[in-house]
Amino acid sequence: xxxxxxxxxxxxxxxxxxxxxxxxxxxxxxxxxxxxxxxxxxxxxxxxxxxxxxxxxxxxxxxxxxxxxxxxxxxxxxxxxxxxxxxxxxxxxxxxxxxxxxxxxxxxxxxxxxxxxxxxxxxxxxxxxxxxxxxxxxxxxxxxxxxxxxxxxxxxxxxxxxxxxxxxxxxxxxxxxxxxxxxxxxxxxxxxxxxxxxxxxxxxxxxxxxxxxxxxxxxxxxxxxxxxxxxxxxxxxxxxxxxxxxxxxxxxxxxxxxxxxxxxxxxxxxxxxxxxxxxxxxxxxxxxxxxxxxxxxxxxxxxxxxxxxxxx
Amino acid sequence: xxxxxxxxxxxxxxxxxxxxxxxxxxxxxxxxxxxxxxxxxxxxxxxxxxxxxxxxxxxxxxxxxxxxxxxxxxxxxxxxxxxxxxxxxxxxxxxxxxxxxxxxxxxxxxxxxxxxxxxxxxxxxxxxxxxxxxxxxxxxxxxxxxxxxxxxxxxxxxxxxxxxxxxxxxxxxxxxxxxxxxxxxxxxxxxxxxxxxxxxxxxxxxxxxxxxxxxxxxxxxxxxxxxxxxxxxxxxxxxxxxxxxxxxxxxxxxxxxxxxxxxxxxxxxxxxxxxxxxxxxxxxxxxxxxxxxxxxxxxxxxxxxxxxxxxxxxx
Numbered sequence: 196x197x198x199x200x201x202x203x204x205x206x207x208x209x210x211x212x213x214x215x216x217x218x219x220x221x222x223x224x225x226x227x228x229x230x231x232x233x234x235x236x237x238x239x240x241x242x243x244x245x246x247x248x249x250x251x252x253x254x255x256x257x258x259x260x261x262x263x264x265x266x267x268x269x270x271x272x273x274x275x276x277x278x279x280x281x282x283x284x285x286x287x288x289x290x291x292x293x294x295x296x297x298x299x300x301x302x303x304x305x306x307x308x309x310x311x312x313x314x315x316x317x318x319x320x321x322x323x324x325x326x327x328x329x330x331x332x333x334x335x336x337x338x339x340x341x342x343x344x345x346x347x348x349x350x351x352x353x354x355x356x357x358x359x360x361x362x363x364x365x366x367x368x369x370x371x372x373x374x375x376x377x378x379x380x381x382x383x384x385x386x387x388x389x390x391x392x393x394x395x396x397x398x399x400x401x402x403x404x405x406x407x408x409x410x411x412x413x414x415x416x417x418x419x420x421x422x423x424x425x426x427x428x429x430x431x432x433x434x435x436x437x438x439x440x441x442x443x444x445x446x447x448x449x450x451x452x453x454x455x456x457x458x459x460x461x462x463x464x465x466x467x468x469x470x471x472x473x474x475x476x477x478x479x480x481x482x483x484x485x486x487x488x489x490x491x492x493x494x495x496x497x498x499x500x501x502x503x504x505x506x507x
Numbered sequence: 508x509x510x511x512x513x514x515x516x517x518x519x520x521x522x523x524x525x526x527x528x529x530x531x532x533x534x535x536x537x538x539x540x541x542x543x544x545x546x547x548x549x550x551x552x553x554x555x556x557x558x559x560x561x562x563x564x565x566x567x568x569x570x571x572x573x574x575x576x577x578x579x580x581x582x583x584x585x586x587x588x589x590x591x592x593x594x595x596x597x598x599x600x601x602x603x604x605x606x607x608x609x610x611x612x613x614x615x616x617x618x619x620x621x622x623x624x625x626x627x628x629x630x631x632x633x634x635x636x637x638x639x640x641x642x643x644x645x646x647x648x649x650x651x652x653x654x655x656x657x658x659x660x661x662x663x664x665x666x667x668x669x670x671x672x673x674x675x676x677x678x679x680x681x682x683x684x685x686x687x688x689x690x691x692x693x694x695x696x697x698x699x700x701x702x703x704x705x706x707x708x709x710x711x712x713x714x715x716x717x718x719x720x721x722x723x724x725x726x727x728x729x730x731x732x733x734x735x736x737x738x739x740x741x742x743x744x745x746x747x748x749x750x751x752x753x754x755x756x757x758x759x760x761x762x763x764x765x766x767x768x769x770x771x772x773x774x775x776x777x778x779x780x781x782x783x784x785x786x787x788x789x790x791x792x793x794x795x796x797x798x799x800x801x802x803x804x805x806x807x808x809x810x811x812x813x814x815x816x817x818x819x820x821x822x
Binding site: 201202203207208209211212214215216218219222223224225226228229232241242243244245319320322323325326327330331332338341342344345347348349350351352353354355356357358359360375376378379380382383386411412436439440442443446447456457458460461471474475478481482485486488489490493496497500501504505 | 533534536537538539540541543544545547548550551552553554555556558559562569614618621622624625626627628629630632633634635636637638639640641642643644645646647649650651653654658659661664674696699700701704705707708715718719722743746750753756757759760764777778781782785786791794795798799801802805806809
């Protein structure tokens with residue numbers, strides 16, 4: 196191995212490694228605690244001192260997906276023995292399942308609105324980014340800054356007129372309304388990121404295609420789009436995560452049909468007080484996909500969070 | 508691949524000819540491509556903003572649509588700027604902003620500095636550290652209330668374990684003195700990785716050759732840190748502060764789930780206060796003026812800051 200003055204000493208590396216790993220473990224504890232709490236029984240979840248080793252149960256998950264009512268012994272006898280494993284868990288608490296909870300619907304809403312807005316955002320964003328990257332658009336810098344500045348507004352500040360506007364258009368508490376809103380919110384990110392990715396594709400490829408007789412449109416979708424595929428994919432994941440996590444608009448503009456999971460999860464309560472294992476189970480199902488996406492995104496993370504201002 | 512000069516010239520055919528050859532001119536295509544985006548942003552961002560400004564001069568209330576809407580001039584603005592409660596809210600926001608930025612910059616930069624020592628597996632650990640930042644603040648904030656529970660909460664247990672105080676004796680979100688710190692801790696936990704990532708990019712952008720030259724001149728490591736590392740990473744650090752500043756000025760989801768603005772008004776940040784005025788008290792005109800003031804503040808502070816940032820970059 197050649198000697199380099201800038202290569203840190205072995206001992207330095209060890210100390211740095213230990214400190215960083217230490218921080219990573221501390222920072223992971225709240226997340227691991229959420230996942231663990233989801234598998235605890237209600238008693239274990241509020242035990243003092245907090246229990247680390249416990250008997251895992253799916254009670255939290257069952258409670259998350261069902262509504263339950265208290266049942267008298269007579270009712271339980273009439274109902275006969277429990278038929279499924281989840282009924283067995285519910286019966287052990289002296290309750291019966293009265294129906295599915297709303298978590299499933301709320302989660303599905305998150306999926307519909309998240310993917311719907313991401314798809315729309317990518318279609319519009321790719322087109323605008325391509326135009327900004329390749330053509331002389333009048334007032335280009337002003338338009339780009341305008342697109343970015345829409346992100347500076349506190350969501351609550353624009354929520355008042357959006358609320359009024361949506362009410363007039365009948366878009367309040369609808370999937371379409373939320374998809375349009377999230378698309379608009381994410382467009383600034385997608386245009387800025389995608390412009391960066393498209394800027395990196397050499398213009399010569401398109402010139403060659405145009406000379407070969409392609410039209411601009413053909414050059415766009417046969418040459419540029421495949422080249423920008425990785426960039427488009429990572430931008431899409433970013434848009435999806437932002438729409439997935441959004442709370443302020445969701446809590447103000449949706450209540451019933453189109454409510455997403457973030458405003459719903461904190462409202463989960465059990466038959467007696469807050470049902471923390473069910474809340475944790477709901478959070479786990481909601482958060483773990485994002486962690487997986489984060490791992491997929493790791494190479495483009497920096498770019499995504501800084502609107503392409505910092506590239507590696 | 509290589510092209511002859513003739514091919515290049517052909518690619519740059521004037522628009523008029525190109526239109527006949529390829530159908531639409533570049534300019535038309537550019538507009539077709541940009542228009543939908545601009546239209547949607549105008550409809551969902553700019554139109555509401557203009558509406559907000561208009562409403563801010565009226566006494567309109569959403570919950571009383573039949574009342575006469577009167578033009579009240581600057582009265583809303585005057586009432587807001589002279590309201591002591593608003594100044595308390597601004598102070599709470601400033602406290603939150605300043606401390607989260609200080610803590611996140613210190614911890615974030617230190618982490619980036621350590622990760623830049625290139626120990627084995629640093630990529631993997633960086634990704635793990637980034638997790639909290641990518642998650643839903645509302646869902647995570649809600650769960651932090653569980654960690655902060657007196658007696659049974661994990662946070663209280665850990666503090667009790669290390670300091671010996673009774674874990675039931677303090678409530679992070681129920682105590683007027685502790686609640687502002689409860690939101691700072693949760694926000695720092697969540698957003699330190701953001702500062703870390705940007706700092707890491709800054710540190711990695713410094714070429715090795717500068718350190719090699721400094722080493723030849725026998726500059727101590729300490730001196731190298733202050734005269735090379737810090738100045739060269741400073742623009743990145745300032746960019747991180749800008750992003751965090753804007754984001755935390757808008758802060759709503761995490762804090763509203765954690766403390767709901769309480770106890771009293773101790774953690775009522777401006778966004779939370781605005782939400783109460785607009786969607787609980789339904790004082791639409793008044794809260795529109797409030798929103799305009801906030802927007803002007805963010806925009807003003809951000810522009811001043813960006814000017815300073817550009818000066819640092821030029822040096």
